[in-house]
Amino acid sequence: MTEAELTDAELHDGSPIELDIHGTGPTLLLPVDPRPAEGAKADELRRWGVDPALGRSLVEGLSDTFRVVAFAYEGHVMETPKADTLTPANVAADLLAVADAAGADRFAYYGYSWLALSGLQLAIRTDRLSALVMGGFPPIGGPYAEMLRVTTAAHEMAAHKTSGAGPGTQSYPEQSAGDPDAYDWSAVEVSATEAQTRQFVTLYEALRGFDDRAAQTRITCPRLCFAGSADKIPYGESWGGVTVDIAGAVMDQRAELEAVGWDVRVLDGLDHTQAMQPANVLPVLKPWLASRLSP
16 A cells, blocks of 8 residues: 555544555545554454455545545444544544545545445535445434344343443444354444443434434435345343344335435345445445546
């Protein structure tokens, strides 16, 4: 990977986040860690089916065509929790602060899972987006109520016990169900802290009652959503007793999504974790962005 241009952005709570900027061309904001995980952390990610070099692989795959601004937003909020301030408006403000620090008046954005819903919140608050890509979270029919249940359960567990299993880069198993049929989610113990989990309760509490269908008229840029056809995670009673069915929401609303301007891709046979891996994302993301961002 070519040497990065480095700079910092100041987020809504005053904390700095480092930006790694690679390549030339249309600017793409990419909320991933460009530095591969190492050691025990890398081993843990592999056990969950996650590429320890996921961020770097995406940057390498895109920076020959785009000016990629990579920033480890999820890692940052886990290291510097925003327990009471991780609201949709503040997340959108953070993403705009990143664009400002990168000197990008216009920019595209790709995010996966909760970082995808963050992109949707950004899109309804700015006209600076040149393109929006949401992976692993439906633009219409999003599981906001279900994720509030899951994050609330995670927070309640974290408030009483902070040791346990689970993927170290996540605060709850939403992004990490490599094979939900083979894993007993009721046995997972939260490894995140009370503050780390509470910030996601704050996020989903603020999205209580959010009408993503009505919000579509406020999105003006080209847009793509994708999900794995097997992206369906059932959570046991200790995790709120809900099922988060990303695939079902995308497939059931496909005609409606296309009617309001979304390009839709369903990745056959892939679950939530598999559909976020670079080998599956890049063949969808790169040509679509190139076709929408060409001069």
